[in-house]
Amino acid sequence: MIHVHQFPCLSDNYGYLVHDTVSHETVAIDTPDAKAYLFEAEQKGWRITQIWNTHWHPDHAGGNETIKAATGCTISGPAEVRGKFPIDRVVAHGETLMLGAVEAAVIDVSGHTNGHIAFHFASAGIAFVGDSVFALGCGRMFEGEPRQFWESLSRIKALPPETLLYCAHEYTASNARFALHADPDNAALAAYAEEIAAKRAANQWTVPTTLERELATNPFLRADDPVLMAKWGGTAPHETFAALRAAKDAF
Template sequence: MAIEIVRVPVLSDNYAWLIHDADAAETVAVDPGEAAPVLAEVARRGWTVDQVWTTHWHPDHTGGNAEMKAAGARITGPAAEAAKIPTLDVMVAEGDSVRIGTHTATVMTVPGHTQGHIAFHFANERAIFTGDTLFAMGCGRLFEGDAADMFANMQRYAALPDETIVYCGHEYTQSNGRYALVAEPDNAAIATRMIEVDAARARGEPTVPTSIGQERATNPFLRASSAEQLAEFRRAKDSFRG
């Protein structure tokens, strides 16, 4: 049976994700920025959280770890950030594997937003959890790395199959899309997508997950032709007030 993936809104604009394998009766929580909404959703579904997978150390992605650990979950996260994530039980890096039931995800090291940032890629299930690196029509701010780091990440993401579903850490699509319209004013796919995004947000609906195919068509950062162009986009987005 395929895994089930559930979006859980936490904090102001974060998403935690639940990955559930019904056959194995196992559940993973990805990036629980706070525990209460995640545990409430788990209880509502009659599940228990066995593992937490952490993409990076920022508190809005790790804030619920201690409470989840106290509830019995094993915490997995980036070895390079172990000093900043004291709740870790399992430390992973590029090329390592993590499992839920019979389903395996490969760890990708994707630095730049933080230098130890990782993503979890289920190749067979065509799903990837990108934390704060790849967003719908955007990428993460370069807090600890540089544009060359993020450009390398974008190249890796762009090489994935178009149908790969992208589960990211924030509801940033509307603001990202407003900048994307400026970055690529002649890209009709962005304009079309923004009509859908604006309508969804007006209804109070989420706009993620997204897909690699959508991002290849509408994400200026994924479409950047060089690290220099990505750096230019990132600088402009950081000061954009549209």
């Protein structure tokens, strides 16, 4: 059985420690703030035995060296991490990682960066998606191109709808404002946005989110919806996605 410990760090990141109660292994999903990760692990009475990086950005892999020095853990991640931050094992789409006897599938979700990956624990119904998708949003397209990013989001869309998506930032309130602009007639979105506003007013987290809810409300996951395609143009979903991403960048 695995247990997820979530905590805020840096200005708007979420940190995640995933603990296997059988093997007592603990994996740090990304390392935005080494000091915070080591403190949270100590408070839980866990020892970090692994790090899994989703992509190379410093607020995701910048704590690798410090945590490895303190714990002796092993570090796995995409090839793009190598040469920028310490890594022991390069993993790619279709491979698996193990936390004790619990398996996580590695999924290519490139687009935000060209090597971005996600980790799907099918047996637990959870996925750690980094900056590929957020509640009501998706990551900026720093390195990829629209067709690539849409294909990545399509892999996330194909997961079981009840999957809990653990994304890396608390961006939901600003994402909601753009989503309402992009898809103003979506009743489910309007209700979701109201809930988000109430949570943030009470200083509550909006992450994790469910894939099912995002499929109904997240405009970037709905770029293949005829209503959005008609509104935002494009004869193919990746073209509509590109228009949405460009609009969000300028919003």
